[in-house]
Amino acid sequence: MLQKDAQRLSLLLLLTPFLLWILLLVVLPQLGIVGISLREKVGPRQFTFGLANYLAFVQEPIYWNTLLRTAVMSILVTFLALLVGFPVAYYIAKIAPYRSQTALFLLCLVPLWVSDLVRAFGWIVLLRETGLISGALQAIGIIKGPIELLYNDATVVVGLVYTVVLFMIVPLVSTLNGMDNSLLEAGHNLGGSRITVFRRIVVPYAMPGIVAGCIIVFMMTAGSYLTPILLGGKNSMWFTEQIYDQFITRYNWESGATFGVLLLAFTSFVVWLGLRLTGQKLATTVAKD
Amino acid sequence: MNVAALQSRAFRLIYKGYLVAFFAYLAAPLLAAGVFAFNDSQFPALPWNGFTLDWFFSDTEPKIGMFHDRRLMRGLQTSLYVGIIVSAMAVAVGTCNAFLFERRDFPFKSALFVLLVIPLVIPGVIIGISVLVFASMIANGVEQALGQDWSILRPGLTLVILGQFSFLTTITSLVIAARLRKFDISLEEAALNLGASRPRVLATVTLPFLAPALTAAFLVAFLVSFENFNTTLMLVGSDAPLTITMYDRMVKVGSTPVLNAVSLFLMVGSGILALLSVVLQRDKAPPGSAT
Numbered sequence: 063m064l065q066k067d068a069q070r071l072s073l074l075l076l077l078t079p080f081l082l083w084i085l086l087l088v089v090l091p092q093l094g095i096v097g098i099s100l101r102e103k104v105g106p107r108q109f110t111f112g113l114a115n116y117l118a119f120v121q122e123p124i125y126w127n128t129l130l131r132t133a134v135m136s137i138l139v140t141f142l143a144l145l146v147g148f149p150v151a152y153y154i155a156k157i158a159p160y161r162s163q164t165a166l167f168l169l170c171l172v173p174l175w176v177s178d179l180v181r182a183f184g185w186i187v188l189l190r191e192t193g194l195i196s197g198a199l200q201a202i203g204i205i206k207g208p209i210e211l212l213y214n215d216a217t218v219v220v221g222l223v224y225t226v227v228l229f230m231i232v233p234l235v236s237t238l239n240g241m242d243n244s245l246l247e248a249g250h251n252l253g254g255s256r257i258t259v260f261r262r263i264v265v266p267y268a269m270p271g272i273v274a275g276c277i278i279v280f281m282m283t284a285g286s287y288l289t290p291i292l293l294g295g296k297n298s299m300w301f302t303e304q305i306y307d308q309f310i311t312r313y314n315w316e317s318g319a320t321f322g323v324l325l326l327a328f329t330s331f332v333v334w335l336g337l338r339l340t341g342q343k344l345a346t347t348v349a350k351d
Numbered sequence: 352m353n354v355a356a357l358q359s360r361a362f363r364l365i366y367k368g369y370l371v372a373f374f375a376y377l378a379a380p381l382l383a384a385g386v387f388a389f390n391d392s393q394f395p396a397l398p399w400n401g402f403t404l405d406w407f408f409s410d411t412e413p414k415i416g417m418f419h420d421r422r423l424m425r426g427l428q429t430s431l432y433v434g435i436i437v438s439a440m441a442v443a444v445g446t447c448n449a450f451l452f453e454r455r456d457f458p459f460k461s462a463l464f465v466l467l468v469i470p471l472v473i474p475g476v477i478i479g480i481s482v483l484v485f486a487s488m489i490a491n492g493v494e495q496a497l498g499q500d501w502s503i504l505r506p507g508l509t510l511v512i513l514g515q516f517s518f519l520t521t522i523t524s525l526v527i528a529a530r531l532r533k534f535d536i537s538l539e540e541a542a543l544n545l546g547a548s549r550p551r552v553l554a555t556v557t558l559p560f561l562a563p564a565l566t567a568a569f570l571v572a573f574l575v576s577f578e579n580f581n582t583t584l585m586l587v588g589s590d591a592p593l594t595i596t597m598y599d600r601m602v603k604v605g606s607t608p609v610l611n612a613v614s615l616f617l618m619v620g621s622g623i624l625a626l627l628s629v630v631l632q633r634d635k636a637p638p639g640s641a642t
Contacts, residue, residue, distance in 0.1 A: 073451075305480065
């Protein structure tokens with residue numbers, strides 16, 4: 063009996079910090095922004111319940127265009143990151159000899175830990191009008207005057223892919239590492255061409271890693287702030303920038319909270335759709351790495 | 352013969368070339384940010400005017416090195432302060448969570464595990480605004496009910512710490528739980544059979560086994576906290592951590608090589624800490640499981 067009470071007490075002791083954390087810092091704050099997004103300002107310090115903030119979002123093309131633009135670019139970045147990252151992950155996991163495998167993987171991990179700010183700053187040093195690339199192009203005589211490579215969409219995409227591609231490679235390497243080479247051998251022995259083996263064996267095997275990578279990358283891109291702002295400049299039209307603008311610059315918390323809820327709802331929907339289409343589960347996908 | 356390898360020679364060459372290009376792409380901005388810290392010029396750009404360490408150590412205008420720049424140094428101190436506190440908190444709660452989810456059964460366990468993971472997929476900006484909004488709601492409530500001003504719940508370091516803590520705990524929980532899963536429970540049973548009390552078993556058997564994961568979790572949490580920008584930006588008050596100070600400098604003042612010096616400092620520091628955390632967690636597992 064005593065034993066059982068002690069068990070229950072210790073369970074309670076372990077549950078308390080978890081529940082306090084998850085309720086006070088995750089669940090209630092999220093509900094808080096939902097709550098604040100549903101109130102309308104009718105006078106100074108006077109509010110009523112209503113959907114006016116959401117209506118304002120729908121009626122103002124700038125707002126929903128920005129969300130749409132953020133979404134489309136995030137999907138593009140996710141796709142490019144997969145395209146760029148897969149060959150690298152395949153090489154590290156399957157082709158490289160064991161010793162350089164570890165070294166290459168670590169090489170991939172080091173920039174992963176460098177702050178976004180430093181990476182964006184590096185790109186600025188390279189790409190701005192007085193930057194390295196512009197200077198180098200002038201020196202070899204390809205262009206005459208200085209050229210501004212910042213502040214356009216292509217640069218933002220290149221910078222975003224750079225920021226997130228490592229988060230694609232890490233889960234891909236983990237999954238591909240588990241793949242037995244005899245599967246490939248069997249595929250070849252049964253007469254499959256290189257492409258068939260890749261499409262029918264490698265890709266299905268790597269699917270959990272692909273899905274995990276895509277989810278992490280998509281969420282990171284859609285929620286990123288620094289890279290689009292610093293590389294895209296004033297015209298970057300990124301949705302997180304709108305949220306910041308409403309909250310801090312205009313002090314319109316109702317509208318900012320609405321945007322926050324919309325961003326979260328939208329990205330969750332895309333992730334849910336991705337999981338649904340590929341038959342994976344969130345907890346197993348994200349928690350694995 | 353390695354069947355995963357490519358047989359055609361031309362294709363192999365293209366593949367190698369691609370890999371070289373990829374790693375060059377990875378390195379380029381980091382090199383650009385780092386190298387110009389040593390350029391003896393007012394701007395982080397060509398031409399190269401010669402090697403100098405002024406952007407680190409000089410204490411005279413116009414080239415104030417980062418170690419004599421009062422605002423940057425205060426930012427660094429704030430970052431260290433926030434990082435240490437928040438990592439200690441996240442490791443403490445993360446350890447409890449690891450034991451809770453690895454060792455215990457309770458109602459709604461799998462649903463609660465999903466809740467545990469969720470902060471990882473919420474964008475940092477939204478974590479920031481949600482903590483800001485919730486803290487203000489409480490502060491306003493207190494003000495109306497009691498007439499007291501709880502300034503601790505207004506933007507400032509406390510909120511920065513709470514905001515970062517809210518998602519770092521997920522990371523530490525997962526790192527520590529992964530290690531706890533590998534623990535052979537019969538070791539604990541043996542110690543108990545030999546007459547050790549539960550707390551003693553925890554202190555002499557289980558926690559020493561977990562120590563590498565606890566250290567690694569602390570390092571990872573510290574790194575992520577130190578480099579965090581999005582959540583911090585929403586919650587920061589007058590004391591700004593280093594990333595915010597650096598961003599302000601970039602946007603408002605324009606860049607001088609002192610920012611390159613800070614970048615290099617951050618790269619070297621985080622590189623060392625990251626390697627340390629990877630080494631600690633490795634224990635001869637194949638790469639890939641090392642994260």
